[in-house]
Amino acid sequence: MKTPRKPGPATLGLLLAGLMAVGAVAPAYADRDDREHHERHERFDRPYRSDHWVLDARFHHNHYYPALGYSVSVLPPGHLDIGLRGGHLFFQAGVWFRPARHGYVVVTPPFGVAIPVLPPDYSTVWYQSTPYYYANGVYYMAGQGGYTVVAPPPDDAIVMQPPPPPVGMPPAPPPNYAPPAPAGAQDGLMVYPRNGQSAAQMASDRAQCTDWAVNQTGYDPLRSPPADSRRADFQRAAGACLDARGYTAR
Numbered sequence: 001m002k003t004p005r006k007p008g009p010a011t012l013g014l015l016l017a018g019l020m021a022v023g024a025v026a027p028a029y030a031d032r033d034d035r036e037h038h039e040r041h042e043r044f045d046r047p048y049r050s051d052h053w054v055l056d057a058r059f060h061h062n063h064y065y066p067a068l069g070y071s072v073s074v075l076p077p078g079h080l081d082i083g084l085r086g087g088h089l090f091f092q093a094g095v096w097f098r099p100a101r102h103g104y105v106v107v108t109p110p111f112g113v114a115i116p117v118l119p120p121d122y123s124t125v126w127y128q129s130t131p132y133y134y135a136n137g138v139y140y141m142a143g144q145g146g147y148t149v150v151a152p153p154p155d156d157a158i159v160m161q162p163p164p165p166p167v168g169m170p171p172a173p174p175p176n177y178a179p180p181a182p183a184g185a186q187d188g189l190m191v192y193p194r195n196g197q198s199a200a201q202m203a204s205d206r207a208q209c210t211d212w213a214v215n216q217t218g219y220d221p222l223r224s225p226p227a228d229s230r231r232a233d234f235q236r237a238a239g240a241c242l243d244a245r246g247y248t249a250r
Contacts, residue, residue, distance in 0.1 A: 056136055059123040059160065065095055065136045066106050073103040080240050082113060083216055092244075094119030094135040109138060109149045116146040116212030116241040117205075126162050127153035146212045189235060195246040202247070209241035 052067040079092035089109060090097040097104040122135040132153060133140040140147040193202055214220050216237045219230035239249040 058137075059125055059134055059158075061121070061123045061135065063094070063121045063135070068106055068108060071100055071103050071105040072097070075104055078244055080115065080244055081237075082115065084110075084113065089113065091115055094121060094138075096138075111149055111151055113149045114143060114146045114212070114215070115140070115149075116209055117245055118147055124162075125153075126159045127157055129162075131162065132158075144211070144215070146208065146215075189238060189242075189249045191242055192248045192250075193246065194248055197246065205242065205245045205247065209238045209245070212241055213237035 052070045053064045054067045056063050056065055075090055075097060076092045076095075079090045079097070082089045082091055088099065089107070090104060091109075096107050096109045098107045118133050118140060119135040122133045122140075125132050125134055130141070132150070133142075133147065139150050139152050141150045191202065191206060197205070210221070213234050217230050217233040219228055219234035221231075221234065224230070242249040
């Protein structure tokens with residue numbers, strides 16, 4: 001029986017070189033995977049293309065927003081144009097913008113500004129049996145036809161759970177609730193749900209958007225004549241509101 005030959009120095013050198021090459025390839029693939037993961041995060045988790053994201057963890061909100069003062073050259077799709085005395089603000093998914101010299105800058109809205117729909121991500125807190133809706137450092141309260149930016153309640157009196165209703169009284173309705181739109185409303189819009197909303201949900205959303213557009217423009221499709229010059233402004237406002245809620249309005 002022959003004794004196996006020991007590998008010579010040249011063979012050992014080749015083996016070591018091969019092992020070193022394999023060891024170098026593995027980190028290279030790991031680095032590539034990390035870069036691809038980071039690029040996917042940049043593409044899909046950063047719609048504002050900003051490096052200045054801030055985590056809002058208050059009340060377990062846990063949502064990222066672009067920092068105050070960050071500017072964009074173009075407003076994000078689906079924004080709402082909120083008319084103010086002497087100017088405009090723009091709102092999209094909990095972020096507020098005002099026009100700036102070279103685009104739009106992220107700001108905090110003033111108290112009293114109204115929007116037709118809450119941000120898609122919000123936290124509900126309670127103060128003295130009243131619900132407040134919180135997102136991105138801003139508090140909202142339900143009002144006529146929408147939600148109004150309000151002053152923060154005292155920190156030490158905010159609770160996360162609603163207090164029990166008085167005996168014999170039903171619990172408060174959830175946010176975004178509204179009765180169905182009145183029959184025969186002639187707003188001139190064809191509305192199609194994009195996210196499979198039920199007929200009842202669409203009627204509720206349409207009623208709220210109609211109320212908000214009436215408050216914004218002064219045009220009421222139930223009372224104003226079709227030839228009223230404000231009709232086009234009303235339709236744009238109602239259409240933008242419906243678009244923000246996941247509908248196509250034409």
